[in-house]
Amino acid sequence: MPGSPSAERARRLLALLPHLSRPGRRSLRDLAALSNTDEATLAADLTALSLCGAGDPDPEDLVAVYVEDGSAVVFGELPALGRPVRLTPAESRALSTALEACGLPPGSELARRLAGIAGDGETEAASAPADGAGLSDSVRMHVLLAACASAHRAALVTYTRLGTATAEERTVHPWRLFFSRGTWYLRAWAVADEEHPIGGERTLRLDRIGSVTPTSGTFEPPVDLPDEIDAAPDPDVLPRAEIVFSRDTLDLDERSWPGSTFVRSEDGTVVAHVPYAGTRWIARKVAAKLGSAVVTAPADVREAVRSVAADESARAAAVDG
Amino acid sequence: MTDPVERLVNLAMFVAAARTPVTSAHVRARVVGYPAGQDEAAFLRMFERDKEDLLEAGLAFRVERTGDTEGYLLDSAATFARDLTLSPEEAMLLRSAGSAMLGDPSFPFAADLRIALTKVAAACGPRAASANAESTVVALSADEDPAGQASAVAVLADAQAARKRVRFDYTTAARASRRRDVEPYGLYLQGGRWYLVGRDVAAEGMRVFAVARVRDLAANTTRPKTPDFDAPSDFHVRDWMLLPFQYGDERVGALVRFHGGAAARADALARERGVLTNEADGAVLWSVPIADATGLAAWTVENGPGIDVLDPPEARAALVDGLAKVVSDHAR
Numbered sequence: 001m002p003g004s005p006s007a008e009r010a011r012r013l014l015a016l017l018p019h020l021s022r023p024g025r026r027s028l029r030d031l032a033a034l035s036n037t038d039e040a041t042l043a044a045d046l047t048a049l050s051l052c053g054a055g056d057p058d059p060e061d062l063v064a065v066y067v068e069d070g071s072a073v074v075f076g077e078l079p080a081l082g083r084p085v086r087l088t089p090a091e092s093r094a095l096s097t098a099l100e101a102c103g104l105p106p107g108s109e110l111a112r113r114l115a116g117i118a119g120d121g122e123t124e125a126a127s128a129p130a131d132g133a134g135l136s137d138s139v140r141m142h143v144l145l146a147a148c149a150s151a152h153r154a155a156l157v158t159y160t161r162l163g164t165a166t167a168e169e170r171t172v173h174p175w176r177l178f179f180s181r182g183t184w185y186l187r188a189w190a191v192a193d194e195e196h197p198i199g200g201e202r203t204l205r206l207d208r209i210g211s212v213t214p215t216s217g218t219f220e221p222p223v224d225l226p227d228e229i230d231a232a233p234d235p236d237v238l239p240r241a242e243i244v245f246s247r248d249t250l251d252l253d254e255r256s257w258p259g260s261t262f263v264r265s266e267d268g269t270v271v272a273h274v275p276y277a278g279t280r281w282i283a284r285k286v287a288a289k290l291g292s293a294v295v296t297a298p299a300d301v302r303e304a305v306r307s308v309a310a311d312e313s314a315r316a317a318a319v320d321g
Numbered sequence: 322m323t324d325p326v327e328r329l330v331n332l333a334m335f336v337a338a339a340r341t342p343v344t345s346a347h348v349r350a351r352v353v354g355y356p357a358g359q360d361e362a363a364f365l366r367m368f369e370r371d372k373e374d375l376l377e378a379g380l381a382f383r384v385e386r387t388g389d390t391e392g393y394l395l396d397s398a399a400t401f402a403r404d405l406t407l408s409p410e411e412a413m414l415l416r417s418a419g420s421a422m423l424g425d426p427s428f429p430f431a432a433d434l435r436i437a438l439t440k441v442a443a444a445c446g447p448r449a450a451s452a453n454a455e456s457t458v459v460a461l462s463a464d465e466d467p468a469g470q471a472s473a474v475a476v477l478a479d480a481q482a483a484r485k486r487v488r489f490d491y492t493t494a495a496r497a498s499r500r501r502d503v504e505p506y507g508l509y510l511q512g513g514r515w516y517l518v519g520r521d522v523a524a525e526g527m528r529v530f531a532v533a534r535v536r537d538l539a540a541n542t543t544r545p546k547t548p549d550f551d552a553p554s555d556f557h558v559r560d561w562m563l564l565p566f567q568y569g570d571e572r573v574g575a576l577v578r579f580h581g582g583a584a585a586r587a588d589a590l591a592r593e594r595g596v597l598t599n600e601a602d603g604a605v606l607w608s609v610p611i612a613d614a615t616g617l618a619a620w621t622v623e624n625g626p627g628i629d630v631l632d633p634p635e636a637r638a639a640l641v642d643g644l645a646k647v648v649s650d651h652a653r
Contacts, residue, residue: 006324006374007374011379012436013326014379016439019442022575036419037440051327052331052334053331054331054355055338056353075647079334079338081333084402085378086399086440087437089482091436093482094430094433094437095434095441097428097430097510098418098421098422098428100509100510106558113511135410135411136588136593142417144456146417155591165580165627177460179425182514206524250494284625287622290642290646291646296513302651303653305647306652309622309644310644312625315626315643319578
């Protein structure tokens, strides 16, 4: 259960103490980054800590810290609690949930080692394998791209576009990773090369990236990178296809069909108007309904659906032998 | 009067610095922040609440009794974290995850995550867990009613931890609604949605609920310190994190082949379910249990091209028949 505001702030202050265990001057910016807060909150927390101590209100027994010129100055030993305190079960849960969102499976080796610092006795060794062994290939790619984005380092990626069977190579400037509608994406600048004479801004699904190789090239990210993190294009500016779904179709919601409108007919079928940026996505979505959805218009989307289904059907027949 | 935050930190440091057991009388006399003139009963209630708050922060106390008097010492072994070494990749992953989730309005455990990262950074050095240096990683992990899901998951997670039953209205994908009493065993995030796994008391069976379809959620607040249930000892939430064609009571084995560009995505597509085997020609074979043959057929089309169903025959038939209908329905 979440504690009172006072208890929550005390918890934050106690977690901050080990970062003040060595005398010296540290920038508020660095310390705020370590404690995952902003500089103003940190400065207020440090001031509060400077009034705390292990006993009588003797200045000698107080936390020896003050804030000056954008720095935290520690001028003495901590009276107590200079070592990091174990993670509580709730903190362990928060950490493992965050890691799972990045693709680590529940109960991963890393999550278990982090739980080890919770002091729950489940994990004896809390040392890392030197090469980070235990991370899956997809998580490694996430890490590499995050590192490239952070260091402004260009990367060579292999990418399989939606609806195609072969991967292509592109050099990209990774600007930002973002997680939207259950999928990780990379917003990047794709650099022009011999095969792609025009460079441009691209959004790549991470699960369609086959490999990532950092290069020696560097870049400056745009200063006006938007904060919005939805991969779906604005439905208001897209053409719409009309699709009739059979009465027992289950996933007729905005999430599965972004920007769509649905109207149920008297016979139970549902008529949807679905925005689409290109026929690849919508054709495959409709073909995957295996006959419970029919595009009534426009003709090019109908043809794209027929083409996807015919190709898949031919492949299935070939596998049949 | 000293504010309660300072009183709590003072109490923590006083007990942590003590070499001999600290009694409530010591606390009252020496720890700054307890009101002067407070009657004994009020002081003891405040002291008990403060101890609870410090336990919630991760501190552990050892109680030593002398006659009728209790004394407290910090239990160092149970309080302090072990040293931790992270590889550069793991440190980057933590930073990435931390940065993304701390800015995510649908992440239900932001306050706990912030403290956890601060502690991890202290336990293994500054490179580990500084999440907010640059916003190169952002997330909206649950996109349907993000704030609503975050608050519902927070309630469910607390009920799971306390082993208290929850009650809510639930609308299934088939649009059937009814009130449920559920023993919450586990929660997971998949595909942009939070899910609750638990025992439906009326149905006497395990169920998976999409949290976005939960309404009027309430945890049982009677006897909060007494658990309502015990989860089975062999329960693992991972066993319930299924692909869409794996939900159902009867499962059969399926064999799927990824080739071309799909082979490179096999790891991501399989989501740790089943067994992947690399073939000499670069293809990847996937042996996976399924409960819905038509669902598997649909999944291969949606995620293709380059995904072949080899077995079972029911899935192959669903694929062939379904695609034939699509072609027929969309003939010129």
